[in-house]
Amino acid sequence: MIRRVALALPTISPLGGGVAEAARLHVKALSSAGFEQISVHTLDDRMDKVDPKQWEAARLYQHRFMGPISYSFAPAMVASLMQAKPDLVHVHGVWQFHVAAVHLWSMLSGKPYVVSPHGMLEPWIRARSSRLKGAVSSLYQNRFLKKAGGYHLLTEKESGDVAEFLTGQPARIIHNFAEPFSSDGAKPGWWKPEFDGRDIYLFLGRIHEKKGIMELMDAWARLSSENEQFRNGSALVFCGWNDGIEGFEAKVSALGQKFGNVLFAGPQYGPDKNRSMGTAKFFLLPSKSEGLPMAILEAWAAGKPAIMSPECNLDIGFERGAAFRTGYTADTIYPSLVAAHNLSGEDWARASENAKALVAAEFSEQSVRDGLLSLYNEAVEWKVRG
Structure with missing residues (x-):
């Protein structure tokens, strides 16, 4: 039974683009699912752009990082994952240090994780900085991807991007959802x-x-x-x-x-x-x-x-x-x-x-919540069988 779930991603700042927004919406959707705790493990960068109210359903663990932000080496993330004691971790995005942190947490705890690649495993992305990405893949990321308990995919096309890493685990297409639009009707500050x-x-x-x-x-x-x-x-x-x-x-x-x-x-x-x-x-x-x-x-x-x-x-x-x-x-x-x-x-x-x-x-909130809960349960079952 999954009582605690964690999300790991490089940043929750709006500057993180669609990955950060998708993770925020996942927290929102999961907040009514009855979990004992939802935790989010991320960096402490650009937090001045973050509205804390949008993340109040989760316990935030924010970490300083060393080296280039493109990798974001934050070793304390391993400790916060151990402290939070999740039954499953949902990893958003790849190529950065949070992948290594979750990989180590899983080896230490024996618990599963699921991965949302967010399109980052497609050929166009993998061809950019190919030498660095090749080194990361060889060192640990390929093993991390093959050991994943499940995959959250956004599109049918993404099924092909992850095919080489599938070893029988569930891979489910679950669309993102959009919140209802609202505006006060005023012109934005840039209007001329x-x-x-x-x-x-x-x-x-x-x-x-x-x-x-x-x-x-x-x-x-x-x-x-x-x-x-x-x-x-x-x-x-x-x-x-x-x-x-x-x-x-x-x-x-x-x-x-x-x-x-x-x-x-x-x-x-x-x-x-x-x-x-x-x-x-x-x-x-x-x-x-x-x-x-x-x-x-x-x-x-x-x-x-x-x-x-x-x-x-x-x-x-x-x-x-x-x-x-x-x-x-x-x-x-x-x-x-x-x-x-x-x-x-x-x-x-x-x-x-x-x-x-x-x-x-x-693209409704209910469909996302139901899809994620089903994937999480399948990932736990796959881990037990494996």
């Missing part, structure tokens, strides 16, 4: 008077090479040059933090000066995040690689149709009329922007309603 009456095309999240950001701006510049109505009636707004794209801010500034319709607003939290989403007409994610992006679920909950690539692994959005297909090159993004600009008011309203209906039907 000249944006009044314009269609806002919003990107909100981690600004990373894989998101198709630079290619999006190339397509936007082309359409702004060719179409005066689009140029003067639309605005491209980036909300998030730059995670290593050189030249991003300079390119935004240049396009903003040339066309007056591109803005980098920086990270948005709490009410400002909801206000930003509330102003949008379309949500953009022409990504090259994703797990299952939380930002799109949040956009759909707000009734915002997505312009997204198939690599977002949410084809159901295309099928249900909540999303419009794009690629991640400038040449494939361009026609998607043209089509969005030419969309009739009736067609946009239909897509908006489809988005809200899709989230309510397929």
Whole structure:
């Protein structure tokens, strides 16, 4: 019987992107499942961005780390896991030290863990910094993955990413869920008077090479040059933090000066995040690689149709009329922007309603809670049999 469950992840800060948000929602979903204790084991970095109320259902263990944040060596995490005495640990993300900490905890305690890779085992990700990831894999991560009691997968595609590590343990597809959208209707802090009456095309999240950001701006510049109505009636707004794209801010500034319709607003939290989403007409994610992006679920909950690539692994959005297909090159993004600009008011309203209906039907808190509890029990049984 599982009385205590723990979650381990590198950070719970909003700067942790979809992984941190997914873990927060898991805690929320599990809080009504009757556990004696839910604990979260993470780093103490960027806690000024964390709203403690959002994690009050769990006991937080926050650890200092040494060395580069990309690995986050935090040996005290092993001790906190032993102290919390969980019957099972749910690991969110791979490649960082929390994986080694849980692996050691499992060897010492004999208890199982389940893994949510969050898309981090797909070929595109594994090919980046391949020598370092190869060393981590050889040292312990491959053994850790093969010894997992179960896998929480976000998409059917992810089944192929973990196939080499499966040795008979359960692997279940459990979608994330989005909370109901609410906003006070006020304009976000970045709003400019000249944006009044314009269609806002919003990107909100981690600004990373894989998101198709630079290619999006190339397509936007082309359409702004060719179409005066689009140029003067639309605005491209980036909300998030730059995670290593050189030249991003300079390119935004240049396009903003040339066309007056591109803005980098920086990270948005709490009410400002909801206000930003509330102003949008379309949500953009022409990504090259994703797990299952939380930002799109949040956009759909707000009734915002997505312009997204198939690599977002949410084809159901295309099928249900909540999303419009794009690629991640400038040449494939361009026609998607043209089509969005030419969309009739009736067609946009239909897509908006489809988005809200899709989230309510397929990405609910109850379905996530039931799926996780079933996976946890199967993982314990697998560990006992093994």
